[in-house]
Amino acid sequence: MRSLLPILSVVAAIVAIWYAGAVWMNSQWTLDQAARAGQSLSLREVVADTMVQERPKLPAPHQVAAELWQTTVEKTVTSKRSLVYHGWITLSATLLGFAIGTGLGIVLAIGIVLNRAMDMSVMPWAIASQTVPILAIAPMIIVVLNSVGVTGLLPKAVISAYLSFFPVVVGMVSGLRSPDAMQMDLMRTWNASRAQVFWRLRLPASLPYLFTSLKVGVAASLVGAIVGELPTGAVAGLGARLLAGSYYGQTVQIWSALIGAAILAALMVGAIGLVQRTTLRRLGMDR
Amino acid sequence: MSEQPVVRAETLSLTFQTNDGPVHALKDVSLDVQKGDFVSFIGPSGCGKTTFLRCMADLEHPTGGTISVNGVSPGAARSARAYGYVFQAAGLYPWRTIGGNIRLPLEIMGYSRPDQDARVSRVLELVDLTGFEKKFPWQLSGGMQQRASIARALAFDADILLMDEPFGALDEIVRDHLNEQLLSLWDRTDKTICFVTHSIPEAVYLSTRIVVMSPRPGRITDVIESPLPRERPLDIRDTAEFLEVAHRVREGLRAGHAYEG
Numbered sequence: 001m002r003s004l005l006p007i008l009s010v011v012a013a014i015v016a017i018w019y020a021g022a023v024w025m026n027s028q029w030t031l032d033q034a035a036r037a038g039q040s041l042s043l044r045e046v047v048a049d050t051m052v053q054e055r056p057k058l059p060a061p062h063q064v065a066a067e068l069w070q071t072t073v074e075k076t077v078t079s080k081r082s083l084v085y086h087g088w089i090t091l092s093a094t095l096l097g098f099a100i101g102t103g104l105g106i107v108l109a110i111g112i113v114l115n116r117a118m119d120m121s122v123m124p125w126a127i128a129s130q131t132v133p134i135l136a137i138a139p140m141i142i143v144v145l146n147s148v149g150v151t152g153l154l155p156k157a158v159i160s161a162y163l164s165f166f167p168v169v170v171g172m173v174s175g176l177r178s179p180d181a182m183q184m185d186l187m188r189t190w191n192a193s194r195a196q197v198f199w200r201l202r203l204p205a206s207l208p209y210l211f212t213s214l215k216v217g218v219a220a221s222l223v224g225a226i227v228g229e230l231p232t233g234a235v236a237g238l239g240a241r242l243l244a245g246s247y248y249g250q251t252v253q254i255w256s257a258l259i260g261a262a263i264l265a266a267l268m269v270g271a272i273g274l275v276q277r278t279t280l281r282r283l284g285m286d287r
Numbered sequence: 288m289s290e291q292p293v294v295r296a297e298t299l300s301l302t303f304q305t306n307d308g309p310v311h312a313l314k315d316v317s318l319d320v321q322k323g324d325f326v327s328f329i330g331p332s333g334c335g336k337t338t339f340l341r342c343m344a345d346l347e348h349p350t351g352g353t354i355s356v357n358g359v360s361p362g363a364a365r366s367a368r369a370y371g372y373v374f375q376a377a378g379l380y381p382w383r384t385i386g387g388n389i390r391l392p393l394e395i396m397g398y399s400r401p402d403q404d405a406r407v408s409r410v411l412e413l414v415d416l417t418g419f420e421k422k423f424p425w426q427l428s429g430g431m432q433q434r435a436s437i438a439r440a441l442a443f444d445a446d447i448l449l450m451d452e453p454f455g456a457l458d459e460i461v462r463d464h465l466n467e468q469l470l471s472l473w474d475r476t477d478k479t480i481c482f483v484t485h486s487i488p489e490a491v492y493l494s495t496r497i498v499v500m501s502p503r504p505g506r507i508t509d510v511i512e513s514p515l516p517r518e519r520p521l522d523i524r525d526t527a528e529f530l531e532v533a534h535r536v537r538e539g540l541r542a543g544h545a546y547e548g
Contacts, residue, residue: 182374182376182378183378183380185346185372185374186372186374186378187395188345188346188365189344189346189365189370189371189372190368190391190392190395190396190443191365191366191368191395191396192395196395200391200394200395201380204380204382205380205382207382283382284381284382284383284384284423284424284425285381285382
């Protein structure tokens with residue numbers, strides 16, 4: 001509860017700046033329209049008009065909120081106009097991609113830590129993979145997978161995994177290497193096997209790192225899934241909503257899809273945070 | 288000699304190759320540690336006392352001379368789990384309870400579950416931590432954590448206890464208390480203890496033999512047989528005998544420095 005006030009203050013500040021921006025950016029259109037009609041408007045009329053435009057440059061917060069409300073609560077979830085429907089399409093690809101990316105990331109990290117050859121060879125490639133613009137590679141992945149008959153959810157999930165495995169690799173490598181020399185020496189004095197060192201020391205020590213990476217990874221997954229929807233002319237998903245919105249100049253729709261995506265990301269990060277707290281508390285690592 | 292020494296080092300040397308040239312951490316160190324001895328290694332930083340202990344534990348590999356533990360090589364002794372090692376930091380795993388931490392070496396060594404339980408409660412009693420089995424390390428004070436780490440080293444019944452400044456990070460009051468407890472533990476369990484320390488009173492109070500070392504190159508300058516009785520109350524530190532031994536240790540340390548200067 002104590003954190004509520006600062007959070008609300010920040011939200012209020014953002015909304016205030018947003019409104020100011022909306023007035024500033026949309027007023028030109030209002031003034032142009034008025035000039036064309038040979039009218040002169042008072043400041044009050046100008047401001048009022050910037051709030052209710054059909055296709056504003058920057059929709060006002062309440063317009064986005066109203067759009068969000070209409071497309072989530074007032075539409076049935078099976079409707080093509082429901083943001084919940086589109087959100088679920090994107091979410092399913094995100095979750096699948098996140099699962100693939102996390103699995104791949106953990107496996108690679110284990111390989112890097114346990115195997116010297118992998119340590120030398122994998123990490124540069126992992127880093128290089130992230131320097132390729134995802135927008136450039138996403139259509140390739142879709143085309144290639146499509147040509148071998150893989151369509152639908154999986155290509156988007158692959159793009160999503162492509163973005164999310166990286167933070168998991170980096171975090172898990174640090175985590176698996178986090179036990180200090182003394183802890184490794186202790187294991188040695190007990191004549192512990194490599195497997196025992198891994199399961200009883202490295203893996204539990206890496207958990208806090210893993211959860212941090214997962215939070216970054218899940219957000220990247222969502223970005224990947226949305227990006228995966230953009231170049232394919234997908235008809236469903238948050239990416240498709242963004243695309244359709246930009247085709248038809250529906251800025252309110254674009255913004256509500258953006259906010260919807262942000263809410264989705266926040267929920268997923270929050271869910272991981274919850275799992276993190278309960279897990280670490282059970283392990284006595286949460287102080 | 289009727290009995291084989293627990294640790295025998297003969298002209299042991301260890302040279303680290305660094306960018307600034309070779310560093311002689313140990314040079315021609317020869318020492319026998321007999322069963323039931325409490326041997327302290329004392330000397331300034333860089334005198335090789337910790338390195339010597341790590342050689343016994345097969346954590347470092349000497350570059351010259353020979354060392355045997357229980358009559359075999361340190362590596363073989365380590366494989367046979369011949370010793371328990373206590374570091375300066377307790378090094379308890381934060382995700383395991385105190386009991387879980389003490390159980391850890393037992394799990395690794397494949398003791399049965401009922402045997403683990405019995406051993407955990409026995410060593411907890413030995414270090415006076417009964418009732419703390421279910422606590423997590425951060426719920427305990429530094430001194431209690433270090434006692435738990437000693438319990439962990441005792442749990443698998445190794446005959447040798449190697450201790451590397453185990454109480455170095457603790458305040459003096461706690462240290463006195465733990466010294467007293469360690470002596471009584473040694474008395475009850477008949478272990479051979481090798482103990483690295485910076486503190487002259489600690490070395491004199493605890494040991495049957497005090498090995499004074501000096502740096503560059505790391506070597507033994509004096510080995511003092513303590514005339515103090517096995518039974519040692521804390522106030523033995525005010526007796527003339529105690530002060531005499533402490534004086535000799537101090538002289539030994541000073542001589543080591545004079546040699547260098």
